[in-house]
Amino acid sequence: xxxxxxxxxxxxETESKQAxxxxxxxxxxxxxxxxSLGGLTIWVVLALLIVAPVLSxxxxxxxxxxxxxxxxxxxxxxVRQAFSGYTGRGIIDSLWVSTLVALLGVSxxxxxxxxVQRTNIGGRRLWRIAMWILLLMPTWMMTLGWTDLLQPFGVxxxxxxxxxxxxxxxxxxxxxxxxxxxxxxxxxxxxVSAGLQGIGPEFEDAARIHGAGRLKTLSTVLPMIAPALxxxxxxxxxxxxxxxxxxxxxGYHSHFPMATYTLFxxxxxxxxxxxxxxxxxxxxxxxxxxxIALQSRVMRRRSYAVLSGRTRTVxxxxxxxxxxxxxxxxxxxxxxxxLGIPVIGAVVGSFVKDLGIYSEGGIHFSLxxxxxxxxxxxxxxxxxxxxGLSNRLGLLVATGTGLLAVVLARRLVTKVGGWSQRITxxxxxxxxxxxxxxxxxxxxxxxxxxWITHHVVDIYKTNTLLMxxxxxxxxxxxxxxxxxxxxxxxxxLSEAARVHGAGRFKAWQTTNLPLMSRVLLWGWLLTxxxxxxxxxxxxxxxxxxQEPASVTIQAYLGNYEQGTGTAMTALTMLEMLAVIVIALxxxxxxxxxxxxxxxxxxxxx
Amino acid sequence: MNVARGTHIAIxxxxxxxxxxxxxxxxxxxxxxxxxxxxxGPSGSGKTTxxxxxxxxxxxxxxxxxxxxxxxxxxxxxxxxxKRSLAMVFQDYALWPHLTVSNNVGYPLSRExxxxxxxxxxxxxxxxxxxxxxxxxxxxxxxxEQQRVALARALAADVGLILFDEPLSNLDADRRELxxxxxxxxxxxxxATAVYITHDQAEAFALADRIGVxxxxxxxQIGAPESIYRNPTNAFVTRFTGIAGEFPxxxxxxxxxGTALVSLEFCPDHVVEGRxxxxxxxxxxxxxxxxxxxxxxxxxxxxxRGAIRDVAFNGRGYEHVVELASTAVLxxxxxxxxxxxxxxxxxxxxxxxSFVMSPDRKQx
Numbered sequence: 001x002x003x004x005x006x007x008x009x010x011x012x013e014t015e016s017k018q019a020x021x022x023x024x025x026x027x028x029x030x031x032x033x034x035x036s037l038g039g040l041t042i043w044v045v046l047a048l049l050i051v052a053p054v055l056s057x058x059x060x061x062x063x064x065x066x067x068x069x070x071x072x073x074x075x076x077x078x079v080r081q082a083f084s085g086y087t088g089r090g091i092i093d094s095l096w097v098s099t100l101v102a103l104l105g106v107s108x109x110x111x112x113x114x115x116v117q118r119t120n121i122g123g124r125r126l127w128r129i130a131m132w133i134l135l136l137m138p139t140w141m142m143t144l145g146w147t148d149l150l151q152p153f154g155v156x157x158x159x160x161x162x163x164x165x166x167x168x169x170x171x172x173x174x175x176x177x178x179x180x181x182x183x184x185x186x187x188x189x190x191x192v193s194a195g196l197q198g199i200g201p202e203f204e205d206a207a208r209i210h211g212a213g214r215l216k217t218l219s220t221v222l223p224m225i226a227p228a229l230x231x232x233x234x235x236x237x238x239x240x241x242x243x244x245x246x247x248x249x250x251g252y253h254s255h256f257p258m259a260t261y262t263l264f265x266x267x268x269x270x271x272x273x274x275x276x277x278x279x280x281x282x283x284x285x286x287x288x289x290x291x292i293a294l295q296s297r298v299m300r301r302r303s304y305a306v307l308s309g310r311t312r313t314v315x316x317x318x319x320x321x322x323x324x325x326x327x328x329x330x331x332x333x334x335x336x337x338x339l340g341i342p343v344i345g346a347v348v349g350s351f352v353k354d355l356g357i358y359s360e361g362g363i364h365f366s367l368x369x370x371x372x373x374x375x376x377x378x379x380x381x382x383x384x385x386x387x388g389l390s391n392r393l394g395l396l397v398a399t400g401t402g403l404l405a406v407v408l409a410r411r412l413v414t415k416v417g418g419w420s421q422r423i424t425x426x427x428x429x430x431x432x433x434x435x436x437x438x439x440x441x442x443x444x445x446x447x448x449x450x451w452i453t454h455h456v457v458d459i460y461k462t463n464t465l466l467m468x469x470x471x472x473x474x475x476x477x478x479x480x481x482x483x484x485x486x487x488x489x490x491x492x493l494s495e496a497a498r499v500h501g502a503g504r505f506k507a508w509q510t511t512n513l514p515l516m517s518r519v520l521l522w523g524w525l526l527t528x529x530x531x532x533x534x535x536x537x538x539x540x541x542x543x544x545x546q547e548p549a550s551v552t553i554q555a556y557l558g559n560y561e562q563g564t565g566t567a568m569t570a571l572t573m574l575e576m577l578a579v580i581v582i583a584l585x586x587x588x589x590x591x592x593x594x595x596x597x598x599x600x601x602x603x604x605x
Numbered sequence: 606m607n608v609a610r611g612t613h614i615a616i617x618x619x620x621x622x623x624x625x626x627x628x629x630x631x632x633x634x635x636x637x638x639x640x641x642x643x644x645x646g647p648s649g650s651g652k653t654t655x656x657x658x659x660x661x662x663x664x665x666x667x668x669x670x671x672x673x674x675x676x677x678x679x680x681x682x683x684x685x686x687x688k689r690s691l692a693m694v695f696q697d698y699a700l701w702p703h704l705t706v707s708n709n710v711g712y713p714l715s716r717e718x719x720x721x722x723x724x725x726x727x728x729x730x731x732x733x734x735x736x737x738x739x740x741x742x743x744x745x746x747x748x749x750e751q752q753r754v755a756l757a758r759a760l761a762a763d764v765g766l767i768l769f770d771e772p773l774s775n776l777d778a779d780r781r782e783l784x785x786x787x788x789x790x791x792x793x794x795x796x797a798t799a800v801y802i803t804h805d806q807a808e809a810f811a812l813a814d815r816i817g818v819x820x821x822x823x824x825x826q827i828g829a830p831e832s833i834y835r836n837p838t839n840a841f842v843t844r845f846t847g848i849a850g851e852f853p854x855x856x857x858x859x860x861x862x863g864t865a866l867v868s869l870e871f872c873p874d875h876v877v878e879g880r881x882x883x884x885x886x887x888x889x890x891x892x893x894x895x896x897x898x899x900x901x902x903x904x905x906x907x908x909x910r911g912a913i914r915d916v917a918f919n920g921r922g923y924e925h926v927v928e929l930a931s932t933a934v935l936x937x938x939x940x941x942x943x944x945x946x947x948x949x950x951x952x953x954x955x956x957x958x959s960f961v962m963s964p965d966r967k968q969x
Binding site for chain 2: 490492493495496497498499500501502503504507510511514515592594595
C-alpha cells in the first residue's frame, strides 16, 4: 500500500487511483558495489602495459634477488652507488636543471599566453601554430639544429657569422637549459592559455568596480589561474626530468651527465647494472611526486570552476602602435630562438657541403647529403626502411593509443566516484611522469624474464614489444589530453540521442564523435609525430636489424656523419609536417561543417 | 485530441540508490494514456531520477516499470532507452551543437525517407514557429528558440510518451509563460502522455491533469491540482504548494465537520478556524494560503492587529508583507487597495483556505 493512502484518509481521489494498483512487483535484485568487467579489463591492460614492467624493474633498486639479479633480498648499497660519482652527478644535474627549466619555461609561457590571449599583439595565429610545431618537435632535433648552426665550420660559419664565442657555452648547462626551456614552453603555454580563457572580463571588472587599482586587480585575478600555473610547473618539471633527447645528445657530448642518460648507460654498458639503473629510475619517478601532489592538493581544496554559460568573451588589452610593435618583435625574437635557430640550423645544415669539416675551397651548398640518404654510407642503413617502420609504428601506436585513451578519458570524467576511478585518475596522473627511458628499460627487464617469455608472452626483441611500449608511453598523456574535452561534452547529448531512438554506438557516433573529432585528430597527430621522432624507447627496444628512423639518424650522428644525419632529420621533419597538413586538409574537406565549428578548438585555442 | 495514442505508464515500488543515498524510495504510480502528469518537488526530491528511470537513462535499483503493459524495467529485464518509444525535452535542451535546427529535429526520423523527413521537419518547425531558423546552429539561437527546437524534436518522434525535465527553468518569465502554453497545447494535440517535472508550483498547477508531489524520494501525494491545493496531506505539501503564513497554535475545539478552532501563540486571545489535516498532535500549527487572507482598516473591530512591512505592485493590485508579531509574518497578501508601509491594519483568515496540522519539520 502506498504511503499516500496511509497519510491522509480524506484523499478519496488518490485512493481511487491507487486502488487500481496491483500488488507490488517483486523487487529487482539490489545491485551492490562490484567491479565491472570493463573496469577489470582496463586494470589488466594498465598492469601489463605500465605497472608490472616499471614496478618489477624499480624493485631491483633495493631487492636484486627478487628477480635473480643479485644475492640480497634487501640492500641499500645500490642506492649509495647511484648517488655517488657519475650517476650521482647525473641525478643532481637533472634536478637543478629541471627546476630551473620549469620556472623559466612557465614564466615565459605565461607571459606569452597573456600576450596572445589577452592583447592585440600582431601575428597571434602564427604564434599559436609555432607553439604547436614546438610541441611536436623532439628535443634531439632541436639540439641537432643548434649544433649544426654553432659548430666549427657549421651553418653560422657558412653564413659568415662568427659564433666561436657561443660554441663552448652552448655545449654545457647553458645550451641544455635553452633547449629544454624551449621544449617545456608549449605544455605550459597551452595549460595557462586554457586557464586565461576561463577568466572572463567580469572578474577584472568586479575588482575594478570594488576599488582595486591595476596591480591589485592583477593580484586578485592571477591566483585564479593558480591551478593552471601549478599544472604547468608540474608538467614542465616532469617532462624535463624525463627528457632523453638532450641527455643522449647534448648532455653526453658536453660531458654534462643527466639522470636519463646515466640510467641508459647503466643498463647498456657491459656488464649491465640493472640495480643502479633501478635506483635512478625510482629517483626520476619520485622526483615528480612533490609538484604533482602540490597541484592535486591545491585543486582539491578550492574550486576554480570559472567557466559557465554566463562567461563572456575575453576582452583584449589594446596596445598603442609602438608598444604593440615592441611586444610583437619580442615574441618574434623568442620564437626565432626557440624554433627558428634549430630549424634553420638543421635545414640549412643539410645543404652545406662538408658540414663541420674544414675545407680549403670555402663553404659550398650541395645536395650531397640527400644523395647519401638514398645511397647510405653505413651498410644497410638507408633512411627509407627505418622511416617506413617508424610510420607503420606511428600509425598503429597513434590509433591504438587514441582508442584506449578515449575509453580511459570517458572513465575518468564519468562521475561514478568509485575507488577504481580515483585510483585510475591518480595512477594516470603519476604515469605521465614515468620517463620513456624508465619504461623502455622496464620492458627490457620484465618481458625478458624467463617465466614471462615461457608462460605469458614471448615478444622480447620484436617490433610488437616496441609498439606496446610506445603505446604505454603515450597513453597517460593522451588520456589526460582528452579528458578535458571529453568532460566538456554534456551527458544529456548522448542521452537525448538514446531517448530519441539511437542505439549506444549510434548515439556515440552521431553526438560525441563529431564534438570530439578535432581533439581525436590532434591527439592522433601528436602521438603519430611523437612516435616517429621518439628516441628513448626506440633506442632501448628496437628489434635487431629493424631500426626506427630516430635510431638510424643517431647512428649516423654517432658515426661523425653529421651531414647525412641532418639531411635525414630534415626529411623526417618534412614528412611529419606533410602528414599533419594532409590530415588537416582531409579533415576540412571530408567532415560536415558542424564538426568543425564546435567542440575543442585545437590549434585555434 | 487523440487520447488513444498515449502510453499507459505503470510504476511499481521503484527505488533507486546512488551508493548510500536513496534517491527514490518505493514509488508506485499509474499514468493514464493521454494524461499530463506533473511531478512536483524541491531539489533532491527524486523527481529527475524518476523521470530518468522512465526514460531508461537510469536503471532503478528495485521495482518494475511497464509502458502499455510491456515491462521495460523488471526483475531481469531492462529495455534500453531507444527501444521504449518515447521522447524527452531536457532541462539544458541537449541540442546537438554540430547539427542544424533541421537536423536536430529530424534526428528521431532517421528511418524515414529523406522526403518524408524533410516534410515532417518542415511541418514541425512551422508548428513551433521557427521555420525561418531551419538552417541555423543551436548556438545561433536564443534560449526560447532553442527550447522550441527541443520541443519540435520531441514531437517529431510521434511517440506516445513525452518526458519533460524542467524545460522552462532556464527561461525568463515572459518566455516561460508563452512556452508553457505551447507545451500544454502541442502535447495535448499530439495525444501523447506527458510526464513533466518542475519545482515551480504555479507551473505545475497550470499544466497538470494530475500532480504528484515528491519529497525525499517518496511520492507523498498525487491528485488533481485542485485536490492538492485544497486537501494537502501534510505540512510539506501545504508549504510547497504555497502559503502566506504558518503559526504555532493551541487546540481549542475539534468540530464534527472536520475543522478545528485554535488560538495562535502570538495572539492567544484570538481564535481562528481551519480544516484538520492528519492526526491531532500536541504540537500544532495553523497554515493559511495567500488566498485565505484579507486586510481591512485598523479601525475594523474584528480581525488580528498587524502592520504593513512591505508592499509591491503586481499589475492586478498589491501584494503585502504583514507583520503580526515579531515572529509572525504573512507574505503575498493580496489586496486591490494599497496599504502603505508602517500602516496599522486588521487581518482576517478564511477557514476554507486555512489548515490545522502537525508542523512536522522532519518532512522538509
